[in-house]
Amino acid sequence: MHFVKAKALLTKENGMNVYRGCAHGCIYCDSRSDCYHFDHPFEDIEVKENAPELLEKILRTKRKRVMIGTGSMADPYQPCEKKLMLTRRCLELINGYEFGATVITKSDLVMRDIDLFKRINDKAKAVLQMTLTVADEELSRKLEPNVCTSKRRYEVIKEFRERGIPTVVWLSPVLPFLSDSEENIRTILDWCVDAGVRGIICFGMGMTLRNGSREYYYRCLDRIDPGLSKKYQRKYGDAYVVPSDNNDRLMKIFHETCAAHNIIDEPEACFRYLRELPEKYTQPSFF
Ligand code: SF4
Numbered sequence: 001m002h003f004v005k006a007k008a009l010l011t012k013e014n015g016m017n018v019y020r021g022c023a024h025g026c027i028y029c030d031s032r033s034d035c036y037h038f039d040h041p042f043e044d045i046e047v048k049e050n051a052p053e054l055l056e057k058i059l060r061t062k063r064k065r066v067m068i069g070t071g072s073m074a075d076p077y078q079p080c081e082k083k084l085m086l087t088r089r090c091l092e093l094i095n096g097y098e099f100g101a102t103v104i105t106k107s108d109l110v111m112r113d114i115d116l117f118k119r120i121n122d123k124a125k126a127v128l129q130m131t132l133t134v135a136d137e138e139l140s141r142k143l144e145p146n147v148c149t150s151k152r153r154y155e156v157i158k159e160f161r162e163r164g165i166p167t168v169v170w171l172s173p174v175l176p177f178l179s180d181s182e183e184n185i186r187t188i189l190d191w192c193v194d195a196g197v198r199g200i201i202c203f204g205m206g207m208t209l210r211n212g213s214r215e216y217y218y219r220c221l222d223r224i225d226p227g228l229s230k231k232y233q234r235k236y237g238d239a240y241v242v243p244s245d246n247n248d249r250l251m252k253i254f255h256e257t258c259a260a261h262n263i264i265d266e267p268e269a270c271f272r273y274l275r276e277l278p279e280k281y282t283q284p285s286f287f
Contacts, residue, residue, distance in 0.1 A: 001080055002040070006048040010058055013275075015069040018086045020046035022074045024106060024147040027220035028173050031073050034212035045080055052089040059097040065282045067125065067275055068094055071104030079146070082109060091116050100125035100277045104170065108148045108156050114163060121165045124281040127198070127274055128160045131170040134179040135187035142224050143175070154191040161196045168199045168270055171254070173207030176235075177228060180205055180244035182253065189257045199264030199273055205250040206243035214238070 009016045021042045022031060032042045040046060048054075055068075068090075070076045076087040087103070091113060094101045101120050103110065110117075110128065120126040132150045134140045140149035148156075157167045169192050174180050185205070192200055209217060218229035236242045244250065258265035264273060 001045045001047060003047045003049045005050050006054060009048065009051055009054040010068070013069070014066045015072055016051070016055065016090070017070060017073045018048050018051040018076060018090060019074045019078060019080070020048070023078045023080070024075055025145045026106075026147075027143050027145075027224075028175060028207055028209075028213070028217055030208060030210065030213050032213050032216055033210040035210060036073070036212075045074075045078070047080065047084060047086065049086070051086050052093060055090050056093050056097075059093055059099060062099075065097075065099045065124065065277060067100040067102055067127075067277050069102045069104075069274070071129065075105050075107060075147070076103055077105045077107035077109040079109075082112075088113055088116065091120065095120045095123070098123050098281070100127075100281065102127040102129060102168075102274050104129040104131070106131050106144060106147045106153060108152055111156055111159065114159065114165075117160065117165050118163045121163075125166075125277055127166050127168055128157065129168045129170060129201075129274070130157055131172065132188045132191065133171075133173065133175075135184050135191075139178065143178070150188070150191075154195060157191075157195040157197065166198045167195065168201065168264075168274065169197050171200050171202040174202075174205040174244055174250070175207055176242060176244045177231065178225075180246050180250065182246070182250065185250050185253060189254065192263065193257065193261045197263060199270035200254070200258060201267050201270045202251075202254055202265070203267055204243060205247040205254075206241065208240055209236070209242055210240060 023043055081087050117126040130153045132153055134143055134150055137149050160167050221229045255265055264270050
């Protein structure tokens, strides 16, 4: 872990990452791809130590309240957050300035801040986004070795739901030959229904691989199932999009389940929901 003073924090879409790099070790992680130009090892987390100060400056001067998002490139609740509490400090500012917040995480450390999410949601809007990939506990520990399993994440989603905080699930990636079974997808969908999620983001049953992430994925795959990377190479070559052979059947189940339970199932509609902050909350009242 190393500390930097960042010059900027928020993207045009009001997203931020207080950490760069991630210690959760998901074998399929796209964030480690070459195109992101890491100049340090991915596990050597870059900590933007001045993130709260930068965020406060932005929130103080923003003319319109918006949803602030975090977690698209690195998990905001990875282990170092336990001690550093940068994500928490940013959320406290969001709460203080009465903006909305949404986080993407795989970690049950987010439970630490559930009361803060509740306060943000009471004043404006908070949405928890969690990734659920594989229902089998043993496989979940192999694919995402340094974070809680999908089953535990499902319990966390339910806790948020019980406090009235809306949730969205990322059903992604779905790994060919590993997690693309009907049983896996049905179990995850059952969890989503039971936990009353508002939306499920799924771009198709498959995954993406790019230079950098592909090599890492194959090395990990061979430890889990020797020879499986060869099977991938023969079937997909250097393709970016790596679809499951079961895509059509599984997508049908996905859409049918969402339609039956009033769950948003189009990615763009999910993103719209995540960006929306009801108008009564958008105008600052104290400037
Ligand atoms: S939690 Fe996200 S950023 Fe972290 S290793 Fe897993 S996929 Fe990558």
